[in-house]
Amino acid sequence: MTIKTASSSVAGQTMRKPGLHPLVYVLLIWTAIISIIQVAFITFFFTVGRNGQCTNSSAVDPKKMQSQQQSADGLLLGKGKMVTFKARKGNDDILWFTENSNPGLISEEGYSLKIISDGYYFLNLQVTLRLDDQLRVPDNLIPRVTLKLDEKVLLEGEINRHTRSTGLLGKVVVLAAGGQLKVSIDPPTDIDKSESMTHLDIIFMERP
Structure with missing residues (x-):
């Protein structure tokens, strides 16, 4: 009888399923509430932001938008300047001259070219012997x-x-006023001074 009673007691303890603690239910409910609040906040944020953008767009002065567009188009089209330099002489340093000079952009100073204006410069160089x-x-x-x-x-x-x-040889660089450009050959060698064979082309674009 003692053995049966002990077995029954053990079986009863094994079959008994412990219930969830009340705090677990509270935690689940709280998590659900937080999730609902987050979804509502995100929906509200994007809805108000989109409406705000539409309102701001409609409030912009059409003339101002047109002016900005024209300014941007002018920059994209390049309101820039171009100067082509030919070689006058040189076998170590090249002496350059140009027929379409622009005093406000680059000036000739001996064997150097002095940068006058800050901006973007596209340099295109070819030297032929x-x-x-x-x-x-x-x-x-x-x-x-x-x-x-x-x-x-x-x-x-x-x-x-x-x-x-x-x-x-080409490269786009940002140059500041006051810099000196110089082309050198090492070892010194006589060059072909015809424009099609030796030239330095410079395209200038103002910085926005």
Whole structure:
């Protein structure tokens, strides 16, 4: 009898399922409430924001919008300036001159070109050797052309022995007024001074 009673007691304890603590129910309810509040807040935020944008757009002066659009279009179209420099002479540093000078943009100062205006500059350089000089250049002394702003190298390239040219070297940079551009050749070598073979093209764009 004692064994049966003990077995029955153990079985009863095994079959009994403990109930959830009341605090668990409270926590579940609280989580549901927080979730509902978050959904309501997000919906309200996006609805009010979208309506606010529509209201602000309708309140903008059409003339002001048109003026801004024209200004943006002018910048995109480039209200810029272009100067093409030809080589006057040079075998180490190149002396440049131009027929479409712009005093408010770049000025010629000896072998240097002085930057007058702050802005974006697209630099496009090509240097070509004279044909007879190409025959005298040793293989171990291929000329190298550099375009420097003061002491900083902006463009650099070697002369190709077959074409006698650097090809087109280009770069867009932001330049400040007062800087000095100079093109050098090392080792010094005579160049082809025709505009189609040696030239420095500069396109200027004002910074917004």
